[in-house]
Amino acid sequence: MKILGNIGKYFLMMKVVFTKPKKWGIFWQLLLNEIQLIGINSIPIVILMSSFMGGVIALQTASNMSSPLLPAYTVGYITQSSTILEFSPTIISLILAGKVGSNIASEIGTMRITEQIDALEIMGVNSLNHLVLPKIIAAILFFPILVIFSMFMSLMGGYISLVLSDLTSTETYILGIRAFFEVGNIYYALTKTVVFGFLIVSVSSFYGYYAKGGALQVGESSTKAVVVSMISILIANFILTQMILL
Amino acid sequence: MIEVKNINKSFKDHQVLFDVSSTFEKGRVNLIIGQSGQGKSVLAKCMVGLHEIDGGQIYFDGRDFAAMNRIEKTQIRQEIGMLFQGSALFDSLTVEQNVMFPLTMFTKMTKKEIQDRVDFCLDRVNLSGKNKLFPSECSGGMQKRVGIARAIAMNPKYLFCDEPNSGLDPITSILIDGLIKDITYEYDITTIVITHDMSSVMEIGDHILFIHKGNNWWEGDRESIINTENPEIINFVYASEFMQKIRTSMQEKKHI
Numbered sequence: 001m002k003i004l005g006n007i008g009k010y011f012l013m014m015k016v017v018f019t020k021p022k023k024w025g026i027f028w029q030l031l032l033n034e035i036q037l038i039g040i041n042s043i044p045i046v047i048l049m050s051s052f053m054g055g056v057i058a059l060q061t062a063s064n065m066s067s068p069l070l071p072a073y074t075v076g077y078i079t080q081s082s083t084i085l086e087f088s089p090t091i092i093s094l095i096l097a098g099k100v101g102s103n104i105a106s107e108i109g110t111m112r113i114t115e116q117i118d119a120l121e122i123m124g125v126n127s128l129n130h131l132v133l134p135k136i137i138a139a140i141l142f143f144p145i146l147v148i149f150s151m152f153m154s155l156m157g158g159y160i161s162l163v164l165s166d167l168t169s170t171e172t173y174i175l176g177i178r179a180f181f182e183v184g185n186i187y188y189a190l191t192k193t194v195v196f197g198f199l200i201v202s203v204s205s206f207y208g209y210y211a212k213g214g215a216l217q218v219g220e221s222s223t224k225a226v227v228v229s230m231i232s233i234l235i236a237n238f239i240l241t242q243m244i245l246l
Numbered sequence: 247m248i249e250v251k252n253i254n255k256s257f258k259d260h261q262v263l264f265d266v267s268s269t270f271e272k273g274r275v276n277l278i279i280g281q282s283g284q285g286k287s288v289l290a291k292c293m294v295g296l297h298e299i300d301g302g303q304i305y306f307d308g309r310d311f312a313a314m315n316r317i318e319k320t321q322i323r324q325e326i327g328m329l330f331q332g333s334a335l336f337d338s339l340t341v342e343q344n345v346m347f348p349l350t351m352f353t354k355m356t357k358k359e360i361q362d363r364v365d366f367c368l369d370r371v372n373l374s375g376k377n378k379l380f381p382s383e384c385s386g387g388m389q390k391r392v393g394i395a396r397a398i399a400m401n402p403k404y405l406f407c408d409e410p411n412s413g414l415d416p417i418t419s420i421l422i423d424g425l426i427k428d429i430t431y432e433y434d435i436t437t438i439v440i441t442h443d444m445s446s447v448m449e450i451g452d453h454i455l456f457i458h459k460g461n462n463w464w465e466g467d468r469e470s471i472i473n474t475e476n477p478e479i480i481n482f483v484y485a486s487e488f489m490q491k492i493r494t495s496m497q498e499k500k501h502i
Contacts, residue, residue: 022351115334122294123348123400124323 010206016128017136017202030134038100038135038201039142046150049095053087054079054154055161062167075168076176079158081185088150089189090237093196096143097229101204104135105225108208109218117209132205136198143197144190151189188244195240199232247272248293248404248436253302255285255292262288264460265302273434274452275427279442281482285460286440290406293438294326295319306404324352327397329407333389335381335396341368342377345395352400367395371425387418394425398433405430407439411446423449444483447471456482472496 021027061078108131111117120127155177162173207225211218248270255263262285270276278286291297293304295311304311306322314322335344345364349355355363368374371391381389390410397405407426411419427450430437441447447454448468456464456471458478466474471483484493 026350110337114332114337115330116336118296119328119330119334119336121296122323122326122328122406123351124320125351 006206009210010202013128013132013206013209014202016126017132017205019126019129021129021133022125027134030130031137034134034138035142037103038138039146042096042099042146043149045095045099046092046146047153049092050088050150050153051157051160053091054083054157054159057082057087057154058158058173059161059165059167062162062165072168072172073176073179075162076158076173077179078176079155079173080177080181083151083154083158084185084189088147088154089192089196090233092147092150093143093193093200093233094230096146096197097200097204097233098226100139101200101226101229102222104201104204105208105211105222106218108132108205109211109221112209112211113214113218128205128209132202132209135201135205139197139201140194143193147189147193148186151186191244192237192240195236196233199236200229203229203232247305247307248438249303249305250289250293251303251305253289253292253304254300255288255297256300262460263292266457266460266462267302268455268462268465270436270438271453272436273431274437275430275450276436276438276453276455277447277451278438278440278455278457279447279451279482280457280463281442284457286457287408289457290408290438290440294328294406295323324348324400325403327400327402327405329390329393329397329405329410331409331412333381333386333393335389335392337381339380340377341373341379341381341384341392344381344392345399348396348400363399364395367399368392370398370429371395386413387415387421390414390418390422391425394422394429398429401433403435405435405437407437407441409440409442411441411443416445419443419445420449426450442482444489447483 058075058079062075065074108117111131117127117131120130159170159173162168162170204225207221207228208218211221249268250270251267253263253266254261266285266289278289280286288297292299293311299312302312306325309322311319311322335341336347339347342364345367346360349360349363353360364377365374368377371394373388373391373395376384376388376392379388381392384392397407405426410422410426414422423446426437426439429435439446439450451468451471454464454466454468454471455462456476456479458464464471464474464476464479471479474480480493484490
């Protein structure tokens with residue numbers, strides 16, 4: 001029953017979030033700040049994770065290819081397709097759920113327990129719209145850019161790992177990346193990313209906004225936000241894969 | 247003027263306020279006092295709309311706040327300034343930006359006019375030149391003063407102060423009390439202060455409402471609170487040994 005109650009509360013919250021900002025000038029300023037905090041500050045972790053992820057995929061594929069019937073470009077092809085279809089949009093979103101989600105939940109949760117949200121409400125500011133909408137828009141706009149960046153870095157990671165390990169030639173790896181490439185897969189990945197970005201920010205904001213008590217409860221809300229965001233991503237991934245690819 | 251009539255408020259099965267009624271006059275410092283957990287903060291939060299009331303009416307100069315929709319309530323709230331117990335300053339903004347916030351959000355003032363107003367408000371609370379500090383760089387007393395500056399930035403008709411002296415030393419407390427009193431008289435606004443600090447009661451209390459067990463237990467001014475025979479008030483006002491000695495000496499003087 002509590003889960004159903006929370007789902008209802010979440011949708012009611014979203015209704016208040018998606019209203020017209022009071023002043024567009026302030027909204028754009030907040031949006032730029034959020035792009036910096038949510039997006040640009042996440043670039044280093046995306047580079048790190050994606051490079052190693054691509055490197056491991058390429059190495060594992062190359063070292064497990066024992067059948068001579070498999071063409072050499074399979075390494076590049078598998079790295080390309082698994083990166084684009086799943087690893088970049090889903091794994092990077094799960095990592096961002098941890099980084100960005102906990103950040104948002106603790107920031108809004110702290111504002112709640114220190115009465116900063118009450119201060120906004122007393123002034124007549126729609127606190128949900130003011131705090132949450134710029135974060136959601138920033139995530140929707142910038143997460144796809146991060147994922148495209150991640151795809152590139154993952155393929156680069158695969159390339160570098162093959163150069164270092166010499167398991168297969170880099171020419172066949174590049175051939176594999178280009179073989180059977182479908183632009184549709186990129187659209188599919190970006191669509192998923194937009195949904196995941198929305199889920200991460202909205203779920204984390206929900207847990208932060210309704211935090212009660214003190215520092216301990218804000219910490220608990222932050223943990224809940226990350227766990228629920230990750231579960232939502234996995235469920236949404238399953239549903240979107242069914243809807244788009246099958 | 248703010249009038250509350252028969253305010254009832256419960257949290258689940260626990261009723262906190264029972265038919266509380268009172269009138270808070272304009273141009274006076276109205277205090278809501280009482281022990282912790284008796285419902286005084288809940289009453290104030292009901293009055294500003296942070297809690298929905300279960301029953302009763304709240305009138306801001308004759309306008310029924312409880313019966314208003316969200317947009318109308320938002321308009322009333324722009325006439326309210328509030329100083330929170332923990333100041334509730336926005337951490338990510340400087341002192342200046344905190345005071346500027348309601349002005350940029352709700353007025354069509356030019357940048358120059360906003361800056362002038364901010365400087366005036368900061369000067370009014372003796373914080374000139376502290377514009378670029380962040381709240382974390384300010385002392386407790388400074389944070390309270392920034393809170394007051396932010397609360398008066400929009401020229402409010404109603405000022406709410408939730409325990410303005412909590413966590414402050416006696417000298418800074420007197421300073422904050424003095425500011426609240428001066429601002430109330432200077433701008434002729436309706437001020438409501440929630441406190442359990444007896445020195446504040448004696449310094450600035452023009453009208454005092456004593457809340458006990460969620461009821462309007464007693465109302466009066468600072469002279470009458472000293473002479474009352476109400477046992478709950480006596481327990482509250484003369485809780486400390488020091489205050490009891492004062493009471494005893496006052497009673498002895500009376501008999502002489």
